Structures are given as C-alpha cells and as structure tokens.
Amino acid sequence: MKKLILALLAAGTVVTANAQEPRSILLYGDVGLHQQRLPSLQKNTTWNATPGVGYQFNHNWTVGVNISWGQDATKTSAGDKTTMNMYGAGAFARYSQYIRRSEIFFWFAQYEFSYVGGYTTMGGNPATDKYNGVYTRLYPAIGVNVGRGIAMNFSVGGLDYTTTKGDGATYSNNNLNFTFGRFDHFNFGLSKNFNCGHKMHAHHEPGDEVHHRKLDTMEDEDDAAPKPKRKQRSRDEDE
Numbered sequence: 001m002k003k004l005i006l007a008l009l010a011a012g013t014v015v016t017a018n019a020q021e022p023r024s025i026l027l028y029g030d031v032g033l034h035q036q037r038l039p040s041l042q043k044n045t046t047w048n049a050t051p052g053v054g055y056q057f058n059h060n061w062t063v064g065v066n067i068s069w070g071q072d073a074t075k076t077s078a079g080d081k082t083t084m085n086m087y088g089a090g091a092f093a094r095y096s097q098y099i100r101r102s103e104i105f106f107w108f109a110q111y112e113f114s115y116v117g118g119y120t121t122m123g124g125n126p127a128t129d130k131y132n133g134v135y136t137r138l139y140p141a142i143g144v145n146v147g148r149g150i151a152m153n154f155s156v157g158g159l160d161y162t163t164t165k166g167d168g169a170t171y172s173n174n175n176l177n178f179t180f181g182r183f184d185h186f187n188f189g190l191s192k193n194f195n196c197g198h199k200m201h202a203h204h205e206p207g208d209e210v211h212h213r214k215l216d217t218m219e220d221e222d223d224a225a226p227k228p229k230r231k232q233r234s235r236d237e238d239e
Contacts, residue, residue, distance in 0.1 A: 021195050022058050026052075027192045028192070030048075030188070030189035031050075032186065034186075044075075045071075045073045052065060054092065062096065084120050086118040087116065091112070091114075096143070103145065105144055111136075111137070112137045113136045115133075115135075129166060132165070134162070138159050139158025139159070139180075141189075151190070151192075153191055154187070154188060155189075157181055159177070160179070
C-alpha cells in the first residue's frame, strides 16, 4: 500500500491535473478503516464510506450532496458479533486552495450537515437500538493531483457534533468530538472533476508554457528578420 501511494505521488509530480476547474462537476468518495484487537482477544472493526457529488462554481468553492454508510463491529473471543450500523444523507460545502503556486498539491476544508440514523444487530436477531438525528462535521484535508481532473485526498480527523434520539427515548444523546490528528480517524479518498463550462480548457503538461513561449519568440524573430532579396538577372543573361 505504501509503495502504491508513493508511486501515485511520483506520478503527480510529472502530470499537471487541474482538479479545481470552475464550472465543473465534482465526484468524490472517502473511505476509512480502523481495526483494534484487545488483550481479551476481542476485535473491533470500524469502517465508513462517503460518496458525494457537487458543483464547483469558481476556483475555490464547491457545494453538493453526499451519503454515508458505516459499521462498528465487535467480535468476542467466543465468536459473538455485535454490529452498530450507521447511515446518513446531507449537504456539504468545500473551500479549496492550491498550496503556494503549485498546481499539484492543494488543501481544502469541508463542512457537512446530514440527517443520520442507525441500529444495532446481534447475530441473526432483529435490529435493536434504532435512532436518528443530525450530524455536522468540519475537517481539513490535503489533495494531490495525479491525472486529468483526478486527485487523491487525505484527512486525519476534524471536529464533529452529533445529536440523536433513540426510539422511545425521553432525552437526546449529544456528542462533540475533536479528532484532528488522530490516525484512528484517517480517511483516504479519490475525486474527479468533469468540466461543464462553456469553454473546454486544454490540458497542459509541465513546460508547455516555456515551450510555446520559445516558439512564439522564434516566430516573432522570423517575422522581424529581413527577407533575402531575389537576384535580378542581367539583361545580358536574358538576351
């Protein structure tokens, strides 16, 4: 996995990919996975996936909608398994900015607001502990352009707040979590921008601007240089 990431990063250094094109459609997907084995031989596995689609109306801002699904499963040494299932759907807003003058590395901050729900399953028993509520999250991330409009995204935690209420419960359950920098909340994602503006922007490889500038200069010099005159044949030669 590390070799694959390093190879993609190397590819990003030789391919200019504009993943922040105004008036474009953004498709993205984030996944997270964390496993923990306790001394009691109990195993905890948590995963989540969040695909989304949005419209980027300028170089920095994108708005759209996303859905999410995740599970938090616990398996005891006796083989008993309990799974907490979580789902959600909502809207997001993303602000993106290239790092310095690079067109390869960029950062972005994304805010999400979603309706969420969940339930618990134990073996083949019916679902229990059903709940629903509201979830909001703000997190920063780093992006690396690796192809035409394609980027890899990395994030490590953020700030989130959840308020939910279970079936038949009297009070709501409220949770505020600050997880920035915690690698048990590491997420990896891919995104793709599809241009839908009035003008299609051509793809430029690194060095193209210098190459075209040299060609333009050579053409200007050719135009400015005096053209050789044709020799006039003497009358004697004509005769």
